[in-house]
Amino acid sequence: MTAHTDIGAVETDVAGSAAACDAAQAVRIRVHADLAEARAAWEELEAQHTASPYQSLAWQSAFLAHALPAGADSRIAVVSDAASGRPLLVLPLVIQRRGPLHVASLAGGKHANLHLPLACPRAPALRAPEAVRAHLLAIGRTLGIDAFAFINLPATWRGRPNPLALPGLRPAASDAYWSAFADHAADHPADAPPVPMSKETQKKLRKKGRALEALGPVRVSRARSEAEIAETLDAFFAFKARRMNALGIDDPFDAPGVRAFLASAAAPTPDGVRPALTLWRLTVGDRIAATFGAACDGERASGMFIAFDDAPEIARATPGDLMLLSIVEDLRAEGYESFDLGVGEARYKGHFCDRREALFELTLPVSLRGRAYAAGAGAAGRLKRAIKREAATNPRITAAIARARRLLKRPA
Known part of the structure; x- marks a missing residue:
């Protein structure tokens, strides 16, 4: 995996609808191995208050420095306007092997109850789902991953759409309470x-x-x-x-x-x-x-x-x-x-x-192998949600699950 990759200017092809035409914007995507290299872009977007407290530079810095899962790698993807160089989107990613596949998720994992990117709310390049999807696929191909797996996605934040709330979202197993x-x-x-x-x-x-x-x-x-x-x-x-x-x-x-x-x-x-x-x-x-x-x-x-x-x-x-x-x-x-x-x-x-x-999950395939992974993740997510919903209304199921867990953890 390349430590620092500049994949040049990318113009999203979103012709075919008036909304999509508004989203046409030449962008440059850079992937950094060191969070410090993305610090200026991160701070500029964080100041616009479009993300949750979990996306603060301080919270993410602490997580990336100490809590990466064993064998995982981290990368910071920055999407900028090609003409002005102003940052439009920052994605802190954790890349892990899942069997033979490489899968990227948002940094923080389950420790972050809310996952959003740092994003410029006025960026035309983020207005159309097709454009955001194109940027993600470009990032994914650069990293050589098979799929993105995003969890705990709110559909909106502070009245604005979450740029990662793309077609293919599925309800998460549990909601958040606020x-x-x-x-x-x-x-x-x-x-x-x-x-x-x-x-x-x-x-x-x-x-x-x-x-x-x-x-x-x-x-x-x-x-x-x-x-x-x-x-x-x-x-x-x-x-x-x-x-x-x-x-x-x-x-x-x-x-x-x-x-x-x-x-x-x-x-x-x-x-x-x-x-x-x-x-x-x-x-x-x-x-x-x-x-x-x-x-x-x-x-x-x-x-x-x-x-x-x-x-x-x-x-x-x-x-x-x-x-x-x-x-x-x-x-x-x-x-x-x-x-x-x-x-x-x-x-x-x-x-x-x-x-x-309501929280959502998104599995976005990048490779052919990633398509099979996404299909399996979707089925597993739906099953987990169904079990949790039933357990929430049936104490017997909750008790049975707890007993089974204790038995599985008991030493042989």
């Missing part, structure tokens, strides 16, 4: 509470908090110093490992480099700039009882993970809910427009989020 704060959302009444949780439920939750105070002073705070960040991550990894083991699920946070990735993303910055990952914890006395991490950009706080101590005297007080209630109130006061609790179904998400964001 909420807009009432004083920032035009379709919400001004006196709406910051969360959809009823006042009665909030009252019961605060009563549990007072019961927790019998064990020690209860406080929700951000981990700001290196020591606090390390302590919070220690607690999170311990809580998460116990929970995943109980469910019989492989712990995605146990992969090599993930601890270093999260620590790097949350590290305090010398100039006081907001880190890519903000960590909160609920403490009872000196004991950390719950942890929460979110990718934040000042407008959207996107929850990456949550975990709490499962000791009975702690768990019965639902410390995760108590912590989130405090966090949401603080985010609203700080002027955030919205927050989300990520992908997947969970009871607590309905307490804090009143909206569901």
Whole structure:
């Protein structure tokens, strides 16, 4: 694979419709092995706020430096206007072997609940799906890959179409849960509470908090110093490992480099700039009882993970809910427009989020072999979605899946 490839000027052939004619724009596509070579283009597009917090340079830099899957390679594709040189699209890609095939996905994988490219919203070259598809195929051929596999794609972001929402999208297995704060959302009444949780439920939750105070002073705070960040991550990894083991699920946070990735993303910055990952914890006395991490950009706080101590005297007080209630109130006061609790179904998400964001997947073949891969990925995705939907409404299926997972993980 070439470390740095300039594939020259490419003019997309989209003749045949008025909309497509508007999208005709000569572009230059460059593929970089080093993120630093794409930094200027990345920062220019990031400043236009067309992507989620997961596409910030800081978040992606931390991921690419520490959390690439074993055997994977990374490349940064930049599509620019051929005449002016202004960047139009930046795609951070991770390339992996899947059997005999090479498949490219967006950097961040499942750690990023929302996947978008960094894109210029006014670029004619991105207005027509045919044009974007042509750019992707050009990138794919340059990299020598067989297919692109994109997950967790919102169809739109901030009212604009996601350029990767191309024909062939299929619904993801799970949706994302989010909420807009009432004083920032035009379709919400001004006196709406910051969360959809009823006042009665909030009252019961605060009563549990007072019961927790019998064990020690209860406080929700951000981990700001290196020591606090390390302590919070220690607690999170311990809580998460116990929970995943109980469910019989492989712990995605146990992969090599993930601890270093999260620590790097949350590290305090010398100039006081907001880190890519903000960590909160609920403490009872000196004991950390719950942890929460979110990718934040000042407008959207996107929850990456949550975990709490499962000791009975702690768990019965639902410390995760108590912590989130405090966090949401603080985010609203700080002027955030919205927050989300990520992908997947969970009871607590309905307490804090009143909206569901439909997410999609796209497998775009580049080679002939990639076509067969795309067909198989589509069938597998549809089956996974059907199973998850059925499990969400049938507790017996959920319990059976958990039992099977535990049996499979049990040593012989």
